[in-house]
Amino acid sequence: MARDYYGTLGVGKNATPEEIKRAYRKLARQLHPDVNPDAEAQFKEVTAAYEVLSDPKKRQVVDLGGDPLESGGRGGGGGGMGGDPFSGFGLGDIMDAFFGANSAGGGRGPRSRVQPGSDALIRLDMTLEECAAGTNRELTVDTAVLCDRCHGGGCAEGTSPITCDTCGGRGEVQSVQRSFLGQVVTARPCPVCRGFGEVIPDPCGQCGGDGRVRSRRTINVQIPPGVAEGMRVRLAGQGEVGSGGGPAGDLYVEIEEQQHDVFERDGAELHCVVRIPMTAAALGAVLPLATLDGEEELDIEPGTQPNTELLLTGRGMPRLRSNGRVDGRGDLHVHLEVVVPTKLDARQTELLRELATERGEEEPTLAHNGKSGGGLFSRLRSGRGNR
Numbered sequence: 323m324a325r326d327y328y329g330t331l332g333v334g335k336n337a338t339p340e341e342i343k344r345a346y347r348k349l350a351r352q353l354h355p356d357v358n359p360d361a362e363a364q365f366k367e368v369t370a371a372y373e374v375l376s377d378p379k380k381r382q383v384v385d386l387g388g389d390p391l392e393s394g395g396r397g398g399g400g401g402g403m404g405g406d407p408f409s410g411f412g413l414g415d416i417m418d419a420f421f422g423a424n425s426a427g428g429g430r431g432p433r434s435r436v437q438p439g440s441d442a443l444i445r446l447d448m449t450l451e452e453c454a455a456g457t458n459r460e461l462t463v464d465t466a467v468l469c470d471r472c473h474g475g476g477c478a479e480g481t482s483p484i485t486c487d488t489c490g491g492r493g494e495v496q497s498v499q500r501s502f503l504g505q506v507v508t509a510r511p512c513p514v515c516r517g518f519g520e521v522i523p524d525p526c527g528q529c530g531g532d533g534r535v536r537s538r539r540t541i542n543v544q545i546p547p548g549v550a551e552g553m554r555v556r557l558a559g560q561g562e563v564g565s566g567g568g569p570a571g572d573l574y575v576e577i578e579e580q581q582h583d584v585f586e587r588d589g590a591e592l593h594c595v596v597r598i599p600m601t602a603a604a605l606g607a608v609l610p611l612a613t614l615d616g617e618e619e620l621d622i623e624p625g626t627q628p629n630t631e632l633l634l635t636g637r638g639m640p641r642l643r644s645n646g647r648v649d650g651r652g653d654l655h656v657h658l659e660v661v662v663p664t665k666l667d668a669r670q671t672e673l674l675r676e677l678a679t680e681r682g683e684e685e686p687t688l689a690h691n692g693k694s695g696g697g698l699f700s701r702l703r704s705g706r707g708n709r
Contacts, residue, residue: 327384330371346372355464432493432519439564441571450582454614454639456547463541466534466562472526474533474567481524486515493519533567543575548642551579590652592638595659598622603660613637613654620656632656
């Protein structure tokens with residue numbers, strides 16, 4: 323039976339490519355060997371399912387009932403007049419049945435044992451300060467690497483592959499079946515050599531003939547300034563080595579930015595909130611402010627109003643362009659929050675009343691559209707319960 327690739331990822335058959343990608347990323351986070359060493363087999367199944375469903379041609383094979391990762395297609399019944407005429411055929415076999423695999427002179431031929439490797443992904447936690455300055459990190463990755471005993475050949479020392487007796491080195495075998503179309507001749511990958519045209523009689527004892535082994539290794543990665551959540555740094559040739567010693571894929575380092583205690587990031591812009599007492603807002607003050615570049619002096623002008631925003635130019639995050647270069651920096655937006663006291667003692671109350679009298683503010687009025695007027699709004703509280 324064909325494998326249920328949709329069920330492996332937990333998506334429906336009508337899932338969009340974006341939904342398939344999100345489902346894979348969620349499962350990969352849970353099952354990656356670096357996170358869950360006991361789930362390596364599940365991780366491989368999930369990765370295989372994603373590789374199939376993210377490829378439109380392979381997904382079409384699945385939707386037609388075939389299995390692109392199995393040489394024999396879907397398997398099953400006899401394909402005679404009483405059964406499914408295409409039972410046991412993959413998509414390529416169905417096309418061969420209609421158009422003929424050998425009509426253009428020869429079949430598909432043997433495929434190379436040397437296959438390119440897959441890309442690998444690792445996630446890296448970084449602080450806001452590290453994202454701003456860039457960093458050089460040492461990472462431990464678990465990938466397939468070249469077998470150092472057979473150097474990718476897959477054979478034990480002193481031996482070599484031999485021609486497959488079943489297919490004669492062609493890598494495929496033909497079969498004839500009857501269907502409502504008549505006699506159908508199909509060509510399938512040889513089940514003995516799996517389409518390679520040759521077999522390894524004495525496989526390497528270390529890699530079992532695959533030409534690669536899994537290994538944990540340490541690499542250094544340079545993270546440029548200005549990276550942000552979700553960005554990926556590509557390390558060419560640092561991914562999975564392919565079977566048969568094929569070229570390695572790439573390794574992608576995905577940034578996961580930690581939330582900062584003070585600053586909130588919006589691209590290259592930084593925002594923070596500074597709370598000041600109403601006396602400092604009225605009289606003005608100079609306050610120290612810790613930024614990514616060190617301590618800065620924040621100049622509070624006399625008469626500063628609530629929700630005032632001060633701009634510190636060039637104190638934000640580096641602007642990282644698509645070419646990997648930094649193009650200037652963003653700004654730091656300081657949002658001032660004026661704090662009104664909630665409790666006053668008798669002396670403080672008396673001083674504020676004197677100030678209100680001095681400024682003629684004993685009877686505040688309601689402002690309409692920014693203009694005073696509209697009658698008495700409220701009176702200053704007196705006696706007990708002052709706040």
